[in-house]
Amino acid sequence: MTATVGYASILAALALAVWGMAAPLAWARTGREGFFASARAAILGQFVLVTLAALSLIYALVTLDFSIKYVALNTTRATEIYYRVTGLWGALEGSLLLWEWILIIFSALVAWQYRNRHRELLPWVMFVFSTVSAFFLAIVAFASNPFETLFPVPADGRGLNPLLADVNMLSHPPLLYTGFVGLTVPYAFAIAALITGKLDETWVGATRNWTLIAWFFLSAGNLVGAWWSYHTLGWGGYWAWDPVENAAFMPWLPATAFLHSIQIQERRQMLKTWNLTLIIVTFSLTIFGTFLTRSGILSSIHAFSSGPVGMYLLGFLAFVLLASFGLLAWRADRLKGAPELVSMVSRESAFVLNNVVFVSALFTIFLGTVFPLLAEAVAGVKVSVGAPYFNWITAPLFLALVFLMGVGPLIAWRKASWNNLTRNFLWPTSGALAVGVGLFAWGVRSFWPLLAFTLSAFAALAILFDTAKAVAAQGRIAGSGPLRAFAVLIQRNQRRYGGFIVHLGVVLMVLGIAASMSYSVEKEVTLKAGETLEIGRYRVVFDSLEQYARPTYKQVQAHFRVFNEGHEVGMLAPVLKFFPSQSNPVGRAVFRSTAVDDLYLILSGFSQVQQNEVTLKALVRPALAWIWIGGWVLVFGTLVSALPLAPGQPRWVTAASVAGLVLVVLLAAVNITWEDIHSH
Amino acid sequence: MREVARELRCPVCQNLSVADSPSELAQEMRGVIRERLRAGQTPEEIKAYFVAKYGDWILLSPRPGGIGWLVWVGPFAGAAAGLLVAGFAIRRWSRRRRDAAPGAADPALLERACREALEKEEPPPGAMPRSPLETERVQLYAALRELEFDYRAGKLSAEDHAEMRRDLGARAATVLAALKSAPPIPAPEPGSSSAGASAPPVRRRRTWRLAAGAVFLLAFGVALAVFLSASLRPRMEGMGSPTGDFLTGTGPGGISPDSAGTMAQMETGRPGDEAAGAMPGPILAQIQEYRARLAGNPRDVAALLGMAGLNFQRQNLKEAIDYYKRVLDIDPGNSEALASIGLILGGAGYVDPALSAFDRVLAQNPNDPLALWSKGWILYEKKQDYAGAIQAWEKLLATSRLAPEDMDQVASLLIEARKKLAAPAGAAPAPVPPAAPSGSR
Amino acid sequence: MWKKLLVPFGIIVPIVALLAFGFTREAREIPSPIIGKQAPAFTLTLFDGGTVRLEELRGKVVFLNFWASWCPPCRAEARMLEAAWQAYKDRDVVFVGANIQDQDANAREFLKEFGVTYPNGVDRGSRIAIDYGVWGLPETFIIDRNGRITYKHVGGIGWPILTTRLDEALQGVASAAEGKGDYRSIR
Known part of the structure; x- marks a missing residue:
């Protein structure tokens, strides 16, 4: 019954999607307003139906309806209820349904929000939404149907992949998918602008907030993914440059470049072609990302089982690219402007440089990711491109970005007076150099970390100095105290200061990454009960080993006592879980996080012959927690940028936004300080 | 040992290095590396050994020889090309000077423009359709605002500030003058872009929509019925x-x-x-x-x-x-x-x-x-x-x-x-x- | 307009073609670089005492099989390999089995269960396996009389392929370099 309702809803939604493609075309042909309203109704109707389908699948998962094959393959009677819900995105078919659901939610929101505005663009925006929706609905309906039934109805299911049985499963995929799908909105507006020829700043202005929201989710999704890798996968690292990780990161780069370069278009009416190209590339990369995960052409820990879906996604990707660039070429003459800059030394130039760096980074990562395929196709050899390569080659690019983050606040739009500029540079530069020299004296001798720390200091100081000067100026003019001046400043220049906070967050992350990558210490030893391992500033003593059986797995746990400079600071107990369906055990490492460093313990093995002997791998990673702290600051900054804080809003709106910000700060505090010593 | 292990790919896991991988083979490979290091082999020799057994695939960082040059040179070439193109573009754009402001601007309008820019609240974009002149005015006002802000924050010298203020103010003044003399654009209320003309077609629109909705629901119902009966049939057999x-x-x-x-x-x-x-x-x-x-x-x-x-x-x-x-x-x-x-x-x-x-x-x-x-x-x-x-x-x-x-x-x-x-x-x-x-x- | 399309299409089409090419490749397989080269020397300590050295087997064709008791395809082919041994043992062919990533007791059980009589030993620490670039189980190498590796098979080798390759090796020819059957990844 549930399967029928679900599948019928999908088919009905597909029919509506096809109509949603036809209606705007009819509207364009005949000009009858009825078609316009009908196109919107089609989108809203798809929303209702797809929600119905998604809810029926969730219902089937939660009630363990094993007559549906998808439920039988992804849950068991012992699965906890929240993992039943995450089963929606735990496997291929459900994840495509989730993608479609988020897509139609965004489409419905946009169609509703702009129902009385942007009348020229909106029909084509809805056309694009319905087209993409129709594609995904067709795949769900015909190529990877989650509502397939099973006979005879099994008594119990197979269960979720144990690696996915983690609390982050609740947040990582939905956040990431929301980020990907959200980028469809600016893309739809760009295509609408191309089709209608309204290539001014209307489409950019309409989608600015939507792009920011999508970017927010994409950033958050990637951060949670890194956190999950560190926290759960138990190898001590947070980013492996796995092809699917790269595929999730690649849209982020042009999206960030886009967020910066549309500011130039808004002010100077320049870079129109560039912005259109950027957003087409961004959207194509989201399709590419989902293709890579489902096609099996590159080996990855994330890959879903492959099937014909990969081919369809590649076909759709090709269609999107060819059609979008075709439209761009068609409208090329309308895009010719007379771009001019007042001065070479201006924030516009800095933003152009920033775009160059982002696109270079994108090109580098893309080349590295598909290089194994390229090498096999061209030279017939099998090669690998992994973390050592990517770390080495992206480091200079990302450090260049850090430098630009410092330059940006110091430079004015249009034209920066050279004297003022050098004067403004003075303090941050000397501060950064002081930091660099100090670190060198303290013992930081390697080139890359030293450079990273110095540039980070430069960027942070530049941002803080600029803000301080602006607060002072504002206080002088309004005659108010610094705090009030600060609040007013933020209210009036939300994007700017929100952006500064985001940059500060990135700086913190760079600090954490540079320190943890260059100065980690790793040791692997075999210990008998009572023996000690000295690593970094810690002493780890092996206490005991215990084994026990749970309903779905068997577990071996080793207990260690941790000492720091003589006094005991806690107990850590990493675990190895043996699942019947996996040939290798799933490890659950534990770590102790402080502002200075993280102590990470992994249980590699144990001996059954002589009990109480374990092989332990221990890592001490300095400053790693700052990556997550920086991530929270980034989240906070994005919210400051996007939430309605400006004066002129109803009181409750502002109050709600501020409350939201406070909530985020509290969540961050809880997450950072929670001592995650227990593993479930 | 870690340095060598970090550069080798574990054949068992997905994309993990031999140093990071928890698998048994990786542990054994780490043992081999340790032995060979103790026997005096250099890291290069050890890596060459593994390459001789598993092929170039085992290296996590592709060798620069052969096709590998592409992945080492490509990024630098790309970045350099990008920088060059951007550099030339910026140079060209900043050299293009627009002609002097058309005609002398009315100083009173100029002052009014500068003042208004700092005080006026603009409605959000898209609320009403704007004429190109209006759009330009809004943009110029925004630019004036930013100019003031940057000046107060100390990014501009007094001369630059005065010069740009004059320039922007003159352009704003021209726009204001044009706006005054241009016929006013009827400002329609939001929500009824063709309010008058839509009364008669409203009823037709409604019935048309209703009909479409009904047909659609019928189709949905039929689909539901077909699938329902198909899935129920085996149940009915007990x-x-x-x-x-x-x-x-x-x-x-x-x-x-x-x-x-x-x-x-x-x-x-x-x-x-x-x-x-x-x-x-x-x-x-x-x-x-x-x-x-x-x-x-x-x-x-x-x-x-x-x-x-x-x-x-x-x-x-x-x-x-x-x-x-x-x-x-x-x-x-x-x-x-x-x-x-x-x-x-x-x-x-x-x-x-x-x-x-x-x-x-x-x-x-x-x-x-x-x-x-x-x-x-x-x-x-x-x-x-x-x-x-x-x-x-x-x-x-x-x-x-x-x-x-x-x-x-x-x-x-x-x-x-x-x-x-x-x-x-x-x-x-x-x-x-x-x-x-x-x-x- | 068509000229403007040239640049973007010129970039898009090759990329899509490359990705489509990816469908024809198997991402997880590793081609072996040691085929056609001298087989690495090894010394294997057998289960029943005694040792086998590769150098001593020069002049005969060697059928080297890596296996583990927990690997289903190894179990599936064990009886067939024993039968093959019986068929070829008088023809200048030596079968050698190397047990890896296993426990002695389980390995001995395995040999007893399938009645394996050809020489089998434990490859401690998988040193020999790494020397031969093993990544799947079972893996079989055929080494000719001069000590060169002529053929590698990843996964269960069936009777037809086995006999064909052994006959070829006895005659000193090699028509194929690698083959694949049902295999499990090494641990």
């Missing part, structure tokens, strides 16, 4: 609950449990074969033969069993159960049908009904090979009752004459079962022996 008389049969002996498509997928995690698709010739011929026989005599038990068996092999379990049921309607004690149904049920997880089916067969014929084999299998696999399985299989070997491959298979299963019976329950399977010698790198 398949609602697993208890009761489910009786199917299986094909010829020597069935490997791994042949069940989805059920195997569930048990072993490997995809079973989807049986949809072309059938090989001989089977097609057999099916036609059976169908012909059944057309002549619907109670032909052998043909029914044959059809059931073929369907079971091809995992059309619903049809298989159908045929077995028909067999049992005619011959309620048919052992092949009973035992095979038990196997299907047991495979789906309904252990007790399966066992009761087997026991029914064994009550009539205690040595029935299929029943003994299936019972042993279900006990072994689903209930972990190794003693029971051993008993059933030993009896099978003792009393029946099987083909040598089948005897082999049963013998191996017996050994497995005996091993599992002997090992204490709850022992961790195949633990990883600590391979690394004590001490650090």
Whole structure:
């Protein structure tokens, strides 16, 4: 019954999607307003139906309806209820349904929000939404149907992949998918602008907030993914440059470049072609990302089982690219402007440089990711491109970005007076150099970390100095105290200061990454009960080993006592879980996080012959927690940028936004300080 | 050791280095690296050793030789090209000076523009359609605001500030003048872009929409009905609950449990074969033969069993159960049908009904090979009752004459079962022996 | 307009073609670089005492098989390999089995269960396996009389392929370099 309702809803939604493609075309042909309203109704109707389908699948998962094959393959009677819900995105078919659901939610929101505005663009925006929706609905309906039934109805299911049985499963995929799908909105507006020829700043202005929201989710999704890798996968690292990780990161780069370069278009009416190209590339990369995960052409820990879906996604990707660039070429003459800059030394130039760096980074990562395929196709050899390569080659690019983050606040739009500029540079530069020299004296001798720390200091100081000067100026003019001046400043220049906070967050992350990558210490030893391992500033003593059986797995746990400079600071107990369906055990490492460093313990093995002997791998990673702290600051900054804080809003709106910000700060505090010593 | 291990790819895991990988092979490779380092080999030599065994694939960072140059040179070339293009573009754009402001600007308008820019609140974009002039005015005001802000924050010298203020103010003044003299654009209320003209078509629009909606709902209803009835049909044949008389049969002996498509997928995690698709010739011929026989005599038990068996092999379990049921309607004690149904049920997880089916067969014929084999299998696999399985299989070997491959298979299963019976329950399977010698790198 | 399309299409089409090419490749397989080269020397301590050295087997064709008791395809082919050994043992062919990533007791059980009589030993720490670039189980290498590796098979080798390759090796020819069957990844 549930399967029928679900599948019928999908088919009905597909029919509506096809109509949603036809209606705007009819509207364009005949000009009858009825078609316009009908196109919107089609989108809203798809929303209702797809929600119905998604809810029926969730219902089937939660009630363990094993007559549906998808439920039988992804849950068991012992699965906890929240993992039943995450089963929606735990496997291929459900994840495509989730993608479609988020897509139609965004489409419905946009169609509703702009129902009385942007009348020229909106029909084509809805056309694009319905087209993409129709594609995904067709795949769900015909190529990877989650509502397939099973006979005879099994008594119990197979269960979720144990690696996915983690609390982050609740947040990582939905956040990431929301980020990907959200980028469809600016893309739809760009295509609408191309089709209608309204290539001014209307489409950019309409989608600015939507792009920011999508970017927010994409950033958050990637951060949670890194956190999950560190926290759960138990190898001590947070980013492996796995092809699917790269595929999730690649849209982020042009999206960030886009967020910066549309500011130039808004002010100077320049870079129109560039912005259109950027957003087409961004959207194509989201399709590419989902293709890579489902096609099996590159080996990855994330890959879903492959099937014909990969081919369809590649076909759709090709269609999107060819059609979008075709439209761009068609409208090329309308895009010719007379771009001019007042001065070479201006924030516009800095933003152009920033775009160059982002696109270079994108090109580098893309080349590295598909290089194994390229090498096999061209030279017939099998090669690998992994973390050592990517770390080495992206480091200079990302450090260049850090430098630009410092330059940006110091430079004015249009034209920066050279004297003022050098004067403004003075303090941050000397501060950064002081930091660099100090670190060198303290013992930081390697080139890359030293450079990273110095540039980070430069960027942070530049941002803080600029803000301080602006607060002072504002206080002088309004005659108010610094705090009030600060609040007013933020209210009036939300994007700017929100952006500064985001940059500060990135700086913190760079600090954490540079320190943890260059100065980690790793040791692997075999210990008998009572023996000690000295690593970094810690002493780890092996206490005991215990084994026990749970309903779905068997577990071996080793207990260690941790000492720091003589006094005991806690107990850590990493675990190895043996699942019947996996040939290798799933490890659950534990770590102790402080502002200075993280102590990470992994249980590699144990001996059954002589009990109480374990092989332990221990890592001490300095400053790693700052990556997550920086991530929270980034989240906070994005919210400051996007939430309605400006004066002129109803009181409750502002109050709600501020409350939201406070909530985020509290969540961050809880997450950072929670001592995650227990593993479930 | 870590440095070398970090640059080698673990052949077992996905994209992890030998240093990071927890797998057994990676541990062994780390041991090899340690030994060789102690023997005095350089990291280059060790990496070359692994490349000689596994190929270039084992290196996580591609070698610059051959096609590898592309991935090392490409990024730099790309970045350099980008910088060059951007540099030239910025130079060209900043050299292009627009002509001087058209005509002398009215100083009063200029001052008014500058003042308004700082004070006026602009409505959000898109609320009303703006003429190009309006849009330009809004942009110029925004630019003036920013100019003031940047000046106060100390980014501009006084001369630059004054110059740009003049320039922007003049352009704003020109726009204001043009706006004053241009015909006013009717500012329509938001929401009714063609309010007047829409009254008559409103009714037509509404009925049209209504009609479309109704047709659509009808189509949805029809689709729902069709699918609903399709999914309900097997239920109506009494398949609602697993208890009761489910009786199917299986094909010829020597069935490997791994042949069940989805059920195997569930048990072993490997995809079973989807049986949809072309059938090989001989089977097609057999099916036609059976169908012909059944057309002549619907109670032909052998043909029914044959059809059931073929369907079971091809995992059309619903049809298989159908045929077995028909067999049992005619011959309620048919052992092949009973035992095979038990196997299907047991495979789906309904252990007790399966066992009761087997026991029914064994009550009539205690040595029935299929029943003994299936019972042993279900006990072994689903209930972990190794003693029971051993008993059933030993009896099978003792009393029946099987083909040598089948005897082999049963013998191996017996050994497995005996091993599992002997090992204490709850022992961790195949633990990883600590391979690394004590001490650090 | 068509000229403007040239640049973007010129970039898009090759990329899509490359990705489509990816469908024809198997990402997880590693081609072996040691085929056609001298087989690395090894010394294997057998289960029943005694050792086997590769150098001592020069002049005969060597059938080297890596296996583990927990690997289903190894189990599936064990009896067939024993039968092959019986067929070829008088023809200048030596079968050698190397047990890796396993426990001695389980390995001995395995040999007893399938009645394996050809020389088998434990490859401690998988040193020999790494020397031969093993990544799947079971893996079989055929080494000719001069000590060169002529053929590598990843996964279960069937009777037809086995006999063909051994016959070829006895005659000193090699028609194929690598083959694949049902395999499990090494641990």
